[in-house]
Amino acid sequence: MPTPPSAKTPAKAKETGREASSGPAKGKRVGIREIASKAEVSVATVSMVLNNNPKITASTRQKVNRVVKELGYRPNRIAQSLSSKYTNIIAVLMPTLRHTMADPYFGELISGICDKAARLGHKVMLEHAKPDFVREKRHVDLFDRRYIDGVMCIGFSDKHTFLRDFADGGHLAMMVNNVATDMDLDYVVCDYASGAEQVMTYLSQLGHRKIGMIHGAPDVWTMRQMMEAFRARLVQDSGGVADGVMVDGRFTEEHGYAAACRLLDKHPDTTAIFAGNDKMALGALHCAAERGLRVPGDVSIVGSDNIQYAAFVNPALTTVNTPLYDAGMLACERLVERIRGRKEPVAEVLPTHLVLRQSTGIVRQNGVAEPAE
Amino acid sequence: MPTPPSAKTPAKAKETGREASSGPAKGKRVGIREIASKAEVSVATVSMVLNNNPKITASTRQKVNRVVKELGYRPNRIAQSLSSKYTNIIAVLMPTLRHTMADPYFGELISGICDKAARLGHKVMLEHAKPDFVREKRHVDLFDRRYIDGVMCIGFSDKHTFLRDFADGGHLAMMVNNVATDMDLDYVVCDYASGAEQVMTYLSQLGHRKIGMIHGAPDVWTMRQMMEAFRARLVQDSGGVADGVMVDGRFTEEHGYAAACRLLDKHPDTTAIFAGNDKMALGALHCAAERGLRVPGDVSIVGSDNIQYAAFVNPALTTVNTPLYDAGMLACERLVERIRGRKEPVAEVLPTHLVLRQSTGIVRQNGVAEPAE
């Protein structure tokens, strides 16, 4: 019998055709079987060579590698994934906001994730948690349908309870710069509480007592950390938190602007504003400029995150540096560790520090502003 | 021997175990074969039902779908990709800059791409063209190893000649907001030439004759479009292009700032600055503020791209609106069309328009600034 079951003949025929053309990496479809026959070894051997299995002799290894190079063979990752159970892809899951990716906050995190993932040989896939996406459990599908090995969650809040599905389904998920309370998911987060305290200490040193805060959604854990630190210090320094001294800026420039306006309307004696991120701080800056208030002469403004443009707005923004890029890197590294078998949960906190620029100064005296030190 | 070859028994045992527990979507590993046997049809039939093959009767279809729902079956995408030749993944390839993703320019494009891709049932994978990545031809590997069906290229210039590999290898690639001259790659691009002309016309109307430009790398096609439009209008309006009136701001705030400083040093009589993107414009704004120049009183500044924060810097930035998000969407739509068989090349140009804000005004008279209209 020349050809026992099947498929041997067509394969051989094809192979011959390719041999004739002989160019490396040219014809499509160079498979492991061609390599095996050309190198006169079995496909198992080729596979083992490619995966650096120590079982194989140096000489065989060489022989195979030469053919691999000659034919420009690249293993088909789909087939590899099918048998190996690993896709080497991780997803970055984020909420649907207006043009999410254009937000430097997410951008920094994702940059860190991507750079580290590339270094570790993983691909990164982007995914938005739209309402219907969640409703149809497509976030679980990512795992069930074998798209990915793990997921990084960014920008979520307590109300995104579907995150629980990951832990429940035994899927690897990592919260990046966030903590999911009582869900026991891995996390890597910047120390926002400390950041906020540093801000309050600094403002206090400058003599500020009438401080307002523009915050984002309080169902975001990190924001709560900042709000609590702010509130605690305010109570301690001035005996109480006045109504309307904390206004919601919803994380955006627009609403930050509106929030600053409301704050200054209700409390014209405010001498300093602490914004929960740089975008809201920029909104506040805009509001101050519009009202002819000088920054920091009349009012000091502090942001948080130290995104790229913070140093270039007018005046340059004093802000909390949260190492977002590093957080992304670390989170990615840890997630890959877990994919590769790490058992201990991950709970990392990265230090933050205040970056002093031109938007803060000592408190104004009797309506007359003094320059910052 | 109780177990003939292998793995048959454990599989069956598992299956039975699952049947006992009977919960939907709970145990892992529900395959098309289980569905088939439970529904008492062949796996081919199940496959056809799932792919809406009209060959199947409504009654069979129902029967199968019921079982599918019951067991919470989700087809394994890896296996699907292996036989179907499509992965339903597209890559976004971009250069390695510092924290690329944190740039709102890229962010807007990618947001558009992602949103459209999700709507069309495709996943998006992120990839950076680092030097070694290109050297090892890994951009070609993306196709050869079956990671992706097509690639979107953003942020590249003429010197990125490796893009040629896509066309040469018969791989589907799309330039987004860019044109690769003499490479015949598909593209979707915003009309930067027109944008620049609108800027020049407007500045001219305001009486400006001494106009400087802060540009980015001229080996980026879109930037060249702007530079040419600028140069053409300058020659026409004032009889020549003075040396040093065009300075390189390398697309960033930092270098835009430095470029503005150089420009104003060399030509203190400059009354208007046209920056090739908003980041460089912000740098220029910063430089002006630092020198005590009033914008637009002493110098008008125009940006390009109309990224989110442009409306909130001080003063709010007049800029060219380039519909980046829409460009991303359209590019993605067209790329998917090509994946699905479209033959005609894609060459789309999206209109741009000027957005007037506070950073521009009529030319200053004899060193005395007049307010904008």
Added chain:
DNA sequence: CCCATCAGGTAAACTGTTTTACTGAACGTC
């Protein structure tokens, strides 16, 4: 001298789908 072990390699099973070639029944037509 004989059996156990081991190094190096192989054939075949396995991953979970899609697709192709085929089959049996019903139906219409001449």
Added chain:
DNA sequence: GACGTTCAGTAAAACAGTTTACCTGATGGG
């Protein structure tokens, strides 16, 4: 009534790797 056609569905061959169980010849120890 024999013969094409559809129709609806099936068995098995792809897809391109990894992994497992086995094989063989050489070595080594008692």
